[in-house]
Amino acid sequence: xxxxxxxTLRIVVLISGSGSNLQSLIDACINNKIKxxxxxxxxxxxxxxxxxxxxxxxxxxxxxxxxxFSSRQEFDLHLLxxxxxxxxxxxVLAGFMRxxxxxxxxxxxxxxxxxxxxxxxAYQGLDTHQRAIAAGxxxxxxxxxxxxxxxxxxxxxLQAEVAIMPADSTQDLAERVLKxxxxxxxxxxxxxxxxxLTAENGKAFLDGAxxxxxxxxxxxxxxx
Ligand code: GRF
Numbered sequence: 462x463x464x465x466x467x468x469t470l471r472i473v474v475l476i477s478g479s480g481s482n483l484q485s486l487i488d489a490c491i492n493n494k495i496k497x498x499x500x501x502x503x504x505x506x507x508x509x510x511x512x513x514x515x516x517x518x519x520x521x522x523x524x525x526x527x528x529x530f531s532s533r534q535e536f537d538l539h540l541l542x543x544x545x546x547x548x549x550x551x552x553v554l555a556g557f558m559r560x561x562x563x564x565x566x567x568x569x570x571x572x573x574x575x576x577x578x579x580x581x582x583a584y585q586g587l588d589t590h591q592r593a594i595a596a597g598x599x600x601x602x603x604x605x606x607x608x609x610x611x612x613x614x615x616x617x618x619l620q621a622e623v624a625i626m627p628a629d630s631t632q633d634l635a636e637r638v639l640k641x642x643x644x645x646x647x648x649x650x651x652x653x654x655x656x657x658l659t660a661e662n663g664k665a666f667l668d669g670a671x672x673x674x675x676x677x678x679x680x681x682x683x684x685x
Contacts, residue, residue, distance in 0.1 A: 470497035470654050473549040474558040475540075476504045481639060482555035482576060482646050484516055487518045489647035492513020495655045501547045503540065527559060535566040551653055554608065555646070563610035571660035572606040574653070575644050576639050580620055580675070581606060585613035590634040594625060597659075601625050603642045604676055605649040607660045616665040617676030618658065619645045645679050664666055 472495075474483050474630035483502060489495040502515035502522045523543060530536035536559075544552060554575040566573065581604040582646035593601040602622040609615035621641035625634060652658040657668050665672040667685075677685075 470550040471500045471546050471548060472497050472551045472650070473501045473503065473547050474499055474515075474553045474555050475544075476502060476509065476511035476555050477558040478505050478509050478511060478556050480509065480514045480524060480556065483511050484514050485643035485647050486553065486555065486650060487514065487520070487561055489517075489651065495651045495654055497551070501544075501548065502665050503543060504515075505540075505557070511556070533560070533562055534572060537562045541565055541568060551650070553650060560612060561608070563667075566608055566610045569608070569682070571607065574605060574618075574649060575608045575613075575615070576603060576642055577613050578603050578635070578642070580622065581613060581617050582674075586679075590631045590638065590649055594629060594631060594634060598625055601638055603638050603645060605645050606676065607665055609663060616660060616663060616666070616672065617666050617674065618652075619649050619653060619679055620676040621645045621679040632676070641679070642683060648679070648684065 474486060476483055486495065487499060490497060492501055492619055493576045499520050502511065502520050504512050504524050505527045507524045507526060512522045525540055527536045530539065546669060550572065552569050552573045572595050580602040584592050590601060604617050604620045606617045607615040621644060623637045623641055649658065652667060
């Protein structure tokens with residue numbers, strides 16, 4: 462007999478490091494902003510702070526060290542099996558520093574999110590803040606996007622901008638951007654869990670309306 466209650470959505474989060482974005486998601490679940498449960502955290506690196514954060518929140522944390530596998534394919538296959546065992550509705554990459562094979566990515570079409578520390582499509586790949594400063598840009602930021610086989614190339618969903626100050630070091634800028642990441646990632650995961658965010662044919666949609674190629678610009682005073 463149905464209780465009439467919707468089943469709780471299940472999220473698996475993949476990390477490689479500090480896990481501050483993971484923490485923002487854990488906090489948003491605790492505060493009921495995100496109506497879902499993080500059922501597992503998987504790290505490809507041992508001894509990282511993100512694993513401690515998961516354990517402190519009573520979330521099962523698994524280490525699947527990529528160095529234990531002889532190829533990217535083999536690692537991805539193992540990772541895929543581990544993720545599937547948790548039957549997630551959504552998989553969230555939160556500072557997960559491994560390139561995933563197309564075979565892996567294609568298993569999670571429309572159910573795989575990433576956060577990238579640049580205003581995509583600018584500065585795909587690594588060293589984004591350093592490159593933005595070196596180019597003399599006046600602004601930087603972060604983008605949450607659906608993941609497709611093209612690295613950092615999936616459809617953007619939500620973007621936050623910050624100013625680059627003349628005296629900024631890479632570290633200064635990274636900290637300013639990270640603060641915004643902690644705003645936009647829980648927001649996007651909330652949209653997904655509320656059934657408002659979808660992906661189809663390489664495009665992202667919010668409330669059925671197509672999202673433009675730079676994503677929605679985040680406005681802290683006007684949350685949707
Ligand atoms: C973030 O800047 C994220 O955009 C990038 O890696 C960093 C991860 O930080 N992909 P954390 O592990 O969430 O603290």
